[in-house]
Amino acid sequence: MKKNSIAEIYEKARNGQWVDNQDLTYLVRQALKKNFPGVKFSVRNRHYSSIDVNWTDGPTLKQVQAVIGCFETKSFDGMIDLAYSKAFWLYTDGSCSHAHTEGTEGSAGVVAESIASAQRPDGVPVTNVASCYIFENRELSPGLLNEVLDGLRQKWGADYFEGVTVSERGQISTREWDKQRLVLEAASEVSK
Numbered sequence: 001m002k003k004n005s006i007a008e009i010y011e012k013a014r015n016g017q018w019v020d021n022q023d024l025t026y027l028v029r030q031a032l033k034k035n036f037p038g039v040k041f042s043v044r045n046r047h048y049s050s051i052d053v054n055w056t057d058g059p060t061l062k063q064v065q066a067v068i069g070c071f072e073t074k075s076f077d078g079m080i081d082l083a084y085s086k087a088f089w090l091y092t093d094g095s096c097s098h099a100h101t102e103g104t105e106g107s108a109g110v111v112a113e114s115i116a117s118a119q120r121p122d123g124v125p126v127t128n129v130a131s132c133y134i135f136e137n138r139e140l141s142p143g144l145l146n147e148v149l150d151g152l153r154q155k156w157g158a159d160y161f162e163g164v165t166v167s168e169r170g171q172i173s174t175r176e177w178d179k180q181r182l183v184l185e186a187a188s189e190v191s192k
Contacts, residue, residue, distance in 0.1 A: 006030060006094035010124060013090050019129040021045050028053065028068050028134065030094045035067045049074065049131050056139040057192045064136050070096040072134040073126075077109040084111060085131070089123040099125050140187050142170045148187040 009023045025045040032041045032053070039058040045051050051071075053064065070088045077084060087099040103113035145166040153161050164174040164183070172180045 007092075010090055010092055010094075013126045013128075014124045016128055019126055021048060021051065021130045021132050024071055024073070024130060024132050025051050027090075027094055027096070028071050031067050031071070031096075032064070034094070036064075050133045050135060052135050052137070054137045054139065057141050057144050058138070060189060060191050061136055061138050063191060064138070068134060068136075070098050072132060073129050074131045074133050075101070075111070076133075077104040077111045080104060080107060080109040082107055082109055083131075084109075087125060087127045087129070089116070090126045091124075092122045096126075097123070099127075138188075140170060140184075142166050142168055144190065144192055145170060145172065145183060145187055148190060149183055152182060152186055 004022065004026050006027070009019060009027060012023070013019050022045060025043060028051055029041070029043045032039070032043065036059050039055060042054040043051060044054075053068065055064075073086050073088070074083055075086060076082070082104050084102050084104050086101045088096045089099045090096050098114070098116045100116065101111070101114040103109065103111040105112055149161060149164060149166060149172075161179060164172065164179050166172055172183050174180050
């Protein structure tokens, strides 16, 4: 097996060995390549407890989170200032699904414990794993923002968005925050 392959990580998890952040970063990269071919992602393990995923345009934030969100092994309940752990099922193809979240209700928090359905035949629970948050950041190009703005002008009327422009750096210029918000919200739902 080559170093840091899906098969190697799967075997580590199956044998109860430690799955570290380098392994998680590799799994995230592979899942993104498989599900969004041709989209360039930057996947970095900058800190011992987090993975940063950045891309421009391409899939929406929701689409990316649906693919890699299960690899996140830590989350945070801001209502009580408490981090909690999550576990996932790892499959032989490198994909994952939710296995268990301990939640925070036992500590007066708002996150309920969650236990997933039974394991699939090729799945192995990953519980002996590094603490890892995943932070996704989608940048919107000026081209995409202009396309969205043109579509909104057709839908709402050109007069409503008069004076709203997108700079070469992708900044929306308008004095009315609600129009800026409309453009950003519409762009966040567009997969390109």
